[in-house]
Amino acid sequence: MAKAKGPKRPTRDEFEMEELGERLVEAQQEELQIKLIVWNWDQPVLGRITKMDSRTKSVHMEYKGNITKVHFMDIMKIQSIDA
Numbered sequence: 001m002a003k004a005k006g007p008k009r010p011t012r013d014e015f016e017m018e019e020l021g022e023r024l025v026e027a028q029q030e031e032l033q034i035k036l037i038v039w040n041w042d043q044p045v046l047g048r049i050t051k052m053d054s055r056t057k058s059v060h061m062e063y064k065g066n067i068t069k070v071h072f073m074d075i076m077k078i079q080s081i082d083a
Helices: 014-029
Strands: 034-038 045-053 058-063 066-071 075-080
Touching: 014 045, 014 075, 045 066
Parallel strands: none
Antiparallel strands: 034 045, 034 075, 045 058, 058 066
């Protein structure tokens, strides 16, 4: 018997994924404080991008000395934080 799975991640087209990637690169290069809305997470992730790992397809966010790793495909939205 198949195991019941939780909700599926919403699908996005290639254009949306490319735009998301460009915004992440820009935020990393300009060392911007951003907020990531992550699929199936209760809280957004705040901070600066310290690393984008192409091997694991994850984005490493640093906030107040803590590193949070977020899978690229789970990022739903990027918002800038006014300094």
